[in-house]
Amino acid sequence: MELLITNGIVYDPINQISGEKVDILVKDGKIVSGVKNPKTIDAGGRIVMPGGVDMHTHIAGGKMNVGRMLRPEDGRRCIESRKKLTRACTGYSVPNTFATGYRYAKMGYTTTFEPAMPPLLARHTHEEFRDIPIVDKGGIPLLDNHWLIMEYVKSGDMDKLTAFIAWMMNATKGYGIKIVNAGGGEAWGWGKNVRNLDDIVPNFDITPAEIIHGLAEANERLNLPHSIHIHCNNLGHPGNYDTTLATFDLVKDVTSHNRQVMHATHIQYHSYGGSTWADMHSKADAIASYVNSHDHVTVDPGQVMFGDTTTMTADGPMEYELHMMSKRKWTNKDVELETGSGIIPIFYSRKVSVNSIQWAIGLELALLIKSPWKTAITTDHPNGAPFTRYPEIISLLMSKKRREEVLKGVHSAINKRAIISSIDRELNWADIAIMTRASPAKILGLDKHGKGHLGIGADADIAIYDISPEEDDPRKIQSALSHAKYTIKGGEIVVKDGEIVAVPEGRTYWVNPEFDGEATKAMLEDLAVKFKEYYSVSLANYPVQDAYVPHPVEIKTRCKNAS
Amino acid sequence: MFRIRSKSKPGVKMLVKLTPKKAFNIPVEAEVIKPGNFAGKGKSEIESIIVWQGNKEVMLGSIFDVEVEGVDDKDKKKIKILIEGDASRIKRIGERMTSGEIIINGSVDMHCGALMSGGKIIINGDADAWAGREMRGGEIVVEGNASNYLGAGYWGAEKGMRGGIIRVKGSAGNYVGEHMRGGEIIIGGSVGLLPGLNMSGGKIVIEGDAVLPGGEMKSGMLVVKGKVLEMLPSFRFEGKEVLDSIELKKFTGDLARGGSGTLYINSIPEV
Numbered sequence: 001m002e003l004l005i006t007n008g009i010v011y012d013p014i015n016q017i018s019g020e021k022v023d024i025l026v027k028d029g030k031i032v033s034g035v036k037n038p039k040t041i042d043a044g045g046r047i048v049m050p051g052g053v054d055m056h057t058h059i060a061g062g063k064m065n066v067g068r069m070l071r072p073e074d075g076r077r078c079i080e081s082r083k084k085l086t087r088a089c090t091g092y093s094v095p096n097t098f099a100t101g102y103r104y105a106k107m108g109y110t111t112t113f114e115p116a117m118p119p120l121l122a123r124h125t126h127e128e129f130r131d132i133p134i135v136d137k138g139g140i141p142l143l144d145n146h147w148l149i150m151e152y153v154k155s156g157d158m159d160k161l162t163a164f165i166a167w168m169m170n171a172t173k174g175y176g177i178k179i180v181n182a183g184g185g186e187a188w189g190w191g192k193n194v195r196n197l198d199d200i201v202p203n204f205d206i207t208p209a210e211i212i213h214g215l216a217e218a219n220e221r222l223n224l225p226h227s228i229h230i231h232c233n234n235l236g237h238p239g240n241y242d243t244t245l246a247t248f249d250l251v252k253d254v255t256s257h258n259r260q261v262m263h264a265t266h267i268q269y270h271s272y273g274g275s276t277w278a279d280m281h282s283k284a285d286a287i288a289s290y291v292n293s294h295d296h297v298t299v300d301p302g303q304v305m306f307g308d309t310t311t312m313t314a315d316g317p318m319e320y321e322l323h324m325m326s327k328r329k330w331t332n333k334d335v336e337l338e339t340g341s342g343i344i345p346i347f348y349s350r351k352v353s354v355n356s357i358q359w360a361i362g363l364e365l366a367l368l369i370k371s372p373w374k375t376a377i378t379t380d381h382p383n384g385a386p387f388t389r390y391p392e393i394i395s396l397l398m399s400k401k402r403r404e405e406v407l408k409g410v411h412s413a414i415n416k417r418a419i420i421s422s423i424d425r426e427l428n429w430a431d432i433a434i435m436t437r438a439s440p441a442k443i444l445g446l447d448k449h450g451k452g453h454l455g456i457g458a459d460a461d462i463a464i465y466d467i468s469p470e471e472d473d474p475r476k477i478q479s480a481l482s483h484a485k486y487t488i489k490g491g492e493i494v495v496k497d498g499e500i501v502a503v504p505e506g507r508t509y510w511v512n513p514e515f516d517g518e519a520t521k522a523m524l525e526d527l528a529v530k531f532k533e534y535y536s537v538s539l540a541n542y543p544v545q546d547a548y549v550p551h552p553v554e555i556k557t558r559c560k561n562a563s
Numbered sequence: 564m565f566r567i568r569s570k571s572k573p574g575v576k577m578l579v580k581l582t583p584k585k586a587f588n589i590p591v592e593a594e595v596i597k598p599g600n601f602a603g604k605g606k607s608e609i610e611s612i613i614v615w616q617g618n619k620e621v622m623l624g625s626i627f628d629v630e631v632e633g634v635d636d637k638d639k640k641k642i643k644i645l646i647e648g649d650a651s652r653i654k655r656i657g658e659r660m661t662s663g664e665i666i667i668n669g670s671v672d673m674h675c676g677a678l679m680s681g682g683k684i685i686i687n688g689d690a691d692a693w694a695g696r697e698m699r700g701g702e703i704v705v706e707g708n709a710s711n712y713l714g715a716g717y718w719g720a721e722k723g724m725r726g727g728i729i730r731v732k733g734s735a736g737n738y739v740g741e742h743m744r745g746g747e748i749i750i751g752g753s754v755g756l757l758p759g760l761n762m763s764g765g766k767i768v769i770e771g772d773a774v775l776p777g778g779e780m781k782s783g784m785l786v787v788k789g790k791v792l793e794m795l796p797s798f799r800f801e802g803k804e805v806l807d808s809i810e811l812k813k814f815t816g817d818l819a820r821g822g823s824g825t826l827y828i829n830s831i832p833e834v
Contacts, residue, residue, distance in 0.1 A: 072719035327820070328721065345721075 001491060002027045002035040005462065008043030009469055011433035012050060014442070014453035018430045019469050024048065026460040029491035033456050045468050046485060049433050050454050051110030051461030055440035056229075056265050056300055057381040059100050060114050060128035061139070062121040062333060063312040063341045067094040067382070070331055070343055071310055086500050093309040093345075093382040101133035101506070103388055105495050108463025108484035109436075111451055113444060114139045115178055115229055115265065116314050118335040119146070120537070122172035126548040129508055134494050136451075136461075136553075138444075138509040140229055141174035142314050144211050145185035147337040148523075148530055150204040153214040159519035160526070162218045162559065166515035167523065169224075171543035173510040173552065175444075176226035177219050180314035181233050182208035185340045193317040195234055197246050208233050209250055216251040216261055222513040223557040225445025227256065227298075229263045232270045235318050241283035244270040245290055248297045260295070263443055266302025266380035268362040274417075277354055281417035282361045288368035291375075298443050299369070300378040303362035303393050305385035306350045312383065316342040337534050348385075350406075353413035358384075359406075360418035366397055367425045372434040376443065391481035394436070395474035397427045402474040429469050446509070449555060460491035507551040515559045575643045575664075577601070577635035579609060581627040583648045589617040590672055591626060594655040598642035598663025598682060606631045639663055640682075651691070657684045660701070673710075676703045677717075679727070692736070693717065698746065700727040708733035711755070714748050715741035724748070724765060740767045743783065759785040762824065780817045780824035787828045794831045795819075 003026035010022045025035045058064055068075065068091065077092040078099070089099035104112055112132075117125045117139035129137045143149055143165065152161035168174060183194045183201035190202045197209040216228045232247045234240040244267065254261045264270070271287045274280040291297055313319060316332045319342025323330040330344035348355040362384065369375045377394065381387040396403050400423075407414065407421055415421060427435075441452020450459040464487075467480035483498025494502045531539040546552070579601050592615040601609055609631065610624025623629065627646075635642050642663040650656065651670040658674060661681045670688035680699040689707035695714045709731045714724035715738055723742035734752030743762040753771030763781035772789040777798065788809060798816035804827070805811070811827040 070719070073717065073721070074719070076717070 002038035003460070003488065003491065003493075004035060004038040004040045005043055005048060005464070006040060008046060008048030008464060010048045010454065011429055012454040013430060013434045013438040014447055015455045017454075018433075024454055024462065026462075026488070026491045029460050030450070031454050031456055031458045031460055041464070041486060043464050043485075047429060047465045047467055047469060047480075049108070049463050049465070050437045050441075050452055050458070051463055051487065051489065052104070052108050052436050053111040053440040053444070053446065053452050054104070054109055054378065054381075054387060055113050055263075055376055055444050056115045056302075056378045057112050057387055058114060058116060058312055058383070059112055059132060059381070060097070060137070061117050061125035062335070063116065063314075063343060064094060065124070065128070066331060066333060066341075067310050067312050067343050068096070070329065071345060074308075074310065074345075085503055092388075093386050095386070097128050097131035098133060101135055101503075102500050105134040105487050105489065105500060106483060106498055107388070107390060107481060108465065108487050108495075109135060109387075110459075110461035110463075110487065110489045111136045111441070111446065113137065113175065116180060116341075117141045117172060117174060117178070118314070118339050118341070119143070119168060119172045119174070120335050120338055120535075120542075122174065123544045123548055126173060126508065126544055130505070130548070130550065132506065133503045134489055134500075134506055136506040136509065138175040139172070140176045140178040140226070141168060141172045142178045142180055142339040143168060144177075144179040144182045144215060145314075145339045147186075147204075147534070148526060149215070150183070150186065150201065150206055150211060151526075153210050154204060154206045157519075158214070158217065158221070159517060160523045161214060162221050163515055163517065163519040163523040164527070165215075165218050166222060166513040166559070167520070167527070169511050169513055173508065173544045173549050175509055175511055176224050177215050177228045178231075179212060179215060179228055180231040180339070181235060181318070182211040182230075184208075184233060184317060185314060188316040188320075188340060189334060195237075196243060197233060197250065212247065212250055213254070216254045220254055220256050220261065221560050222515065223257065223560060224511055224513065225448070225555055225557070226443070227260050227263050229265060231265055231313070231315065232267075235269045235313075235315055236272075236321075238272050238274040238276055238280035241271050241273055241286055244287060248290055248294065252294070252296060254296070256296075259445065260298040260374075260443065262297050264297060264299045266378065266383065267299040267365060268302045268304060268358060268384065269380075271361050271365065279417075280354060280357065282357055282364060282419055284361045284364035284368055285419060288365055291369050292371070298374045298376075298439075299365070300376040300380075300440075301362040301365045302378055302380035302384050303366070303389075304348050304355065304358040305379065305389045305392065306348050306355070306359060307385065308345065308347050309382050309385050310343065311346050312341065312343040314339050314341045316340045318342065319344050322346065336536060337530065350410045353411040353417070356411040356414045357418045359410065360414050360420035363393075363396060363403065364418065364420050364423060366435070367423050367427070372427070372431045373439050373442065375435060376440040377432075377435045388482075390436070391478045394427075394432055394481055395478040398432065398477055399472065399474035400424060400426055449509070449553070460488055462486070462488040464488075505551055507553050508549050509553045509555065510549070511555045511557060513557045513559060574641050575633075576641035577631070577633040578643050578645065580630040580632075580645045580647055581623075582630075583627055583646075583650065583653075584625075586649060587616075587626075587652055590652045590654050591616045591621075592655055593653045594658040595623070596644060596646075596653075596656045596665070597658065597660035598644060598665070599639045599661055601642060601644065602635055602639045604631075605634075649688075651688075657682070660684075670707065676701070679703075689733075690731075695724060695727070695729045697722065698724045698727045698729070700746075702727060703729045705729070705731040705733070708752070709735040709739075709750075711736035711738055712741060713739045714743060714746070715739070723762075734771060739769075740765065743767070753789060758787075759783065759824075759826075776828070777814075777817055777824060777826045779820045779822070780826070781820060781822040782824050784825045785827070786811070787826075789829060791828045791831045794828070798826055
């Protein structure tokens with residue numbers, strides 16, 4: 001099918017188009033330079049952007065599914081019955097798979113990455129990906145707490161470490177390296193945690209710093225499209241910004257091919273000053289100033305929004321602490337020799353000082369980091385809030401007036417212990433197009449694979465919003481971004497006037513790093529022992545079969561200096 | 564021909580009588596049967612209201628003979644619904660009702676009066692599970708027995724009944740008032756396992772026996788006037804107190820959850 005989108009005000013930051021009237025031509029799912037007999041969409045002065053890219057959203061896999069089981073009461077919210085094209089939708093913070101796909105598409109998003117795939121549960125994750133309609137997906141496997149990884153880091157065997165990661169990408173059909181509270185998952189298995197970068201991981205005699213550095217180096221040796229994707233140690237503790245800055249500094253010496261070497265996620269939870277909850281305050285300025293002055297780190301805020309949601313993370317000890325504070329129902333999981341997780345509902349209240357400051361910090365980070373290319377818009381769905389709150393967040397970033405309205409109703413601690421009220425910056429549409437499309441695509445390394453822009457050859461993933469750039473009413477902005485006028489996915493119109501009109505299956509991106517070397521053979525021998533001695537499954541049954549990834553996009557990389 | 568007994572009762576402006584046409588096994592999801600929903604509607608309009616029966620949509624008129632007397636389109640408080648016969652396969656009667664009255668001369672299926680915030684339901688028979696679940700106000704009277712999860716929260720919900728009153732003349736099943744936060748439940752007979760499980764407010768009075776009352780209780784008041792067949796060890800004895808002219812033993816707990824609820828019991832089994 002051919003499409004011609006005309007009269008749109010286009011924001012395509014990667015191609016330096018910022019609010020210009022440019023025609024967009026589509027053929028066979030790609031952006032092209034010429035079409036013969038297209039269907040014409042008259043955008044009528046509305047904003048046109050590439051399809052949204054969410055680089056960090058927990059949409060599938062063990063945790064999300066356990067979250068659904070833990071919270072059947074959440075499943076009673078936001079119920080939509082089956083329609084001709086769409087299946088029944090349930091849930092607010094733990095939506096079912098169908099709701100996830102439809103709701104993203106309705107907001108003009110077309111690419112979503114699950115950033116915490118336990119390797120052993122990769123098959124399950126891919127099964128859920130298949131059931132999430134429309135959007136393209138990718139899963140980033142959790143590797144930092146894997147016994148073999150920690151053993152190779154300890155022995156300093158970079159070749160075997162690299163070989164194992166390459167093997168893991170194949171086995172899990174994974175996209176990159178996720179690190180969560182490095183070493184903490186293993187420590188939690190013994191009822192302990194690691195707080196600082198130089199704490200010792202029980203039984204492995206290594207430190208979080210060594211794990212992070214080792215994985216960052218291996219990541220670059222494999223030339224993976226994305227950098228290491230890290231949830232820093234010490235999440236959610238007053239005074240943790242020190243740990244965060246130290247983590248950034250850890251990988252300063254690692255070099256990469258023209259992108260960051262560390263993406264630090266949901267950095268809001270890692271930007272706290274003070275020493276107790278009573279004096280916890282925003283250190284967003286310190287974090288932002290580091291990011292502003294260094295190019296090796298990118299971050300996403302993990303914005304908190306007031307209301308009920310569910311937190312889920314591989315950071316099991318953190319969730320236990322939350323349970324001890326709130327006494328609410330919780331659960332945690334152990335994933336053999338790989339990782340673990342915890343899940344607990346949470347209510348972020350504007351009457352609570354800490355929650356109000358958390359809300360402020362996310363916005364402060366997005367506003368204080370000068371270059372939108374170093375950040376993205378996330379809520380760490382569903383940890384800070386469900387992804388359906390993005391339009392509201394964008395309206396807050398674009399309007400100081402709206403921020404002031406909210407500030408009137410929050411805990412007064414925000415005046416002394418946060419800096420939000422002193423920030424005048426309002427993001428413009430170009431900033432938003434970067435932070436919701438171009439930047440996350442670039443950080444993930446997907447820009448070279450047709451995502452996040454509308455240049456010739458790019459995927460025809462396009463969103464048209466029912467708003468013109470001059471309109472600055474924050475409520476209008478929120479409503480336009482909530483219900484796209486059109487969402488086009490792979491050249492097919494999937495949303496029209498905020499309603500789903502087609503439900504194609506999305507594709508799954510995964511990375512296949514070529515790494516042939518003696519080390520692979522030796523690594524496989526080590527791995528065989530782990531399966532024989534410890535895993536509950538056999539090695540032959542472990543890798544995800546191709547049948548589980550029906551629409552794969554394989555990204556091949558070549559290793560630097562393989563031995 | 565039925566007679567409007569209620570005509571003599573001042574205040575009722577509109578009476579809707581529903582008589583089940585025949586017995587059936589496939590349950591009907593009848594959350595539409597509540598006074599607010601019938602306001603200002605005539606016989607044919609009520610008959611054409613759609614309900615789900617199993618996986619099919621049917622009209623209320625195909626399940627019930629509908630008779631309407633009087634009209635009320637403004638003050639919904641003066642509407643009375645009378646279900647004359649067995650409703651033991653009709654679920655969710657009076658769900659989310661805010662005012663008026665429902666009388667069922669028979670038994671009801673699950674979720675009767677769920678989430679109701681006002682008005683009154685009288686069940687002249689038995690109530691199946693989840694009667695008055697997550698109720699916020701109003702009154703439910705069960706002349707027969709109630710089943711499990713009376714006045715509780717639904718699966719996963721951390722808030723059960725929050726207000727209003729439930730009176731059961733007979734006995735009730737397990738988990739009476741689970742996650743209860745307010746209001747009052749009075750049981751004339753005995754109950755099963757764990758009444759007041761995880762309650763944090765409100766009051767439950769059980770005239771008969773109970774098993775493991777007050778588990779994970781945080782606050783609120785639970786009275787068992789009959790025998791406690793099994794007692795949790797995590798309650799602290801505070802002394803004897805006379806309540807409703809009976810001398811009862813007063814406990815505080817559930818200490819396993821740092822709770823400060825009050826549990827009155829008459830006797831515990833000898834070990």
